[in-house]
Amino acid sequence: MESNHYCCIIYKIWQFFIRSLYLICHSRIILVFGLLFVVWQSYNNFEAQKELYRLARESLEAIRADLITLKNIHEPLYVHVPPSAETCSCASEYNKIGNVSSDYPTIYTITPTFARPLQKAELTRISQTFLLAPNFHWIVVEDSPNKTSLVTNFLAQSGLNYTHLYAPTPSKHKPGKNEPKWKHPRGVEQRNVAxxxxxxxxxxxxxxxxxxxxxxxxxxxxxxxxxxKVKRVGIWPVGLVGGLMVEGPICDKVTKKVTGFKTAWATNRPFPIDMAGFAINLQVILEKKNAEFSYKTLNGLHENHILRQVTTREELEGLANGCTKVYVWHTQTSTPDLHAEKKLEKQGKSTNSVIEV
Known part of the structure; x- marks a missing residue:
């Protein structure tokens, strides 16, 4: 009986020991799995946070790009080039242009325009260059009794800082049906409104x-x-105008002062230069309150009319590397032959009835 009693005690001790060991092992297994679960969850959370950070960064970069466009690249713009790569002159120049100081003068560019098949194509071409100019304000004036949807939509999507105006040319100053267009000047009303x-x-x-x-x-x-660089009135050569490859000023190599002009048409003009060949400081325009263009001026002499009101030959500032570089061309894109389109229009099948060109 006594031996059975001892065996029973030993069995209970052994049972307690085994049960304790089982519970300890079981709890550790649970703990290990718990730790693994926590690590797995932490990893998933980390990956999710990283993805959210990436999306947020891309969104901020997109917003910043839009703001830069809307502000006409008023913020410094930098084109990244790896240190190991050779920096091309184009990238260097673009960085220089994009990082101008905010106190640089704003260029108020006045562009008269009128409805024609080439209108949107012409505006698109020049606007791509204007986007490269910081501190730029484009004043577009339509020769129209109201703002057209084509120009309105185009400017809204151009990415440029702009002002949209309209001013119809009076009917008495428009060429008749069989009258040559060159007899009546274009852009007078529109430039004056600007x-x-x-x-x-x-x-x-x-x-x-x-x-x-x-x-x-x-x-x-x-x-x-x-x-x-214009302090009062700056001037430079223009390509492909006046019957010449280059028409414009001749400048002294040292003083940069204008000493003469290259011209073949109306050589007695006080300022034989194209409309694209000069710029006037804003303060001069504000000082000369009555300086405007006139319908009384013969076609081709409007540059002289406005310049005579604001400056003299002696005051002209010769720019573009001493008047030796051409940075603007009077290209005058030729009107396309749309004879096939006119036939379709008569049949009511115009190709641009639902597509803006």
């Missing part, structure tokens, strides 16, 4: 330069660096 807008909205506190940029010209990005 000048009146400038005088009504800007004052002596604004730092700017006025430039007249027709929509049928071709512009180099380098031109805008020259325009910013």
């Amino acid at each position: 000048l009146r807008w400038i005088r009504a909205n800007l004052n002596e506190r604004h730092n700017g330069v006025i430039y007249f940029a027709d929509d049928d010209n071709t512009y180099s990005r380098h031109l805008f660096q020259e325009i910013r």
Whole structure:
């Protein structure tokens, strides 16, 4: 009996020991699995946070890019080039242009435009260059009794800082059906409306330069660096105009003063230069309150009419490397032959009835 009693005690001790060992092992297994679960969850959370961070960063970068576009690249813009790569001159120049100081003069560019098959194509071409010019304000004036949807939509999507105006040319100053277009000047009303807008909205506190940029010209990005240098009235050569490869000023190599002009048409003009070949400081336009274009001026002499009101030959500032570089061309894109389109229009099957061209 006594031996059975001892065996029973030993069995109970052994049972307690085994049960304790089982519970200890079981709890450790649970603990290990718990730790593994926590690590797994932490990893998933980390990956999720990393993905959210990436999406947030991309969203912020997209917002910043939109803001830069809307502000007309007023923020410094940098084109990254790896240190190991050779920096090309184009990237260096673009960085230099994009990082101008905020106190640089704003270029107020006046562009008259009128409805025609090439209108949107011309505006698109020149706007791509204008996007490279920081501190740029585009004043587009339509020769129309109201703002057209084509130009309105185009400007809204251009990415440029702009003002959209309209001013129809009086019917008496428009060419008749069989009358040559060159007999009646274009852009007089539109340029004057733009000048009146400038005088009504800007004052002596604004730092700017006025430039007249027709929509049928071709512009180099380098031109805008020259325009910013204008103190009162700056002048430079223009390509493919006046029957010459280059028409424009001749400058002294040392003083940069204008000493003469290269010209073949109306050589007795006081300022034998194309509309694209000069710019006027904003303060001069504000000082000369009555300086405008006139319908009484013969076609081809409008540059002389406005320049005679604001400057003299002696005051002209020869730019573009001493008047030796051409940064603007009077290209005048030829009107396309749309005879097939006219036939379709008569049949009511125009190709651009639902597509804006």
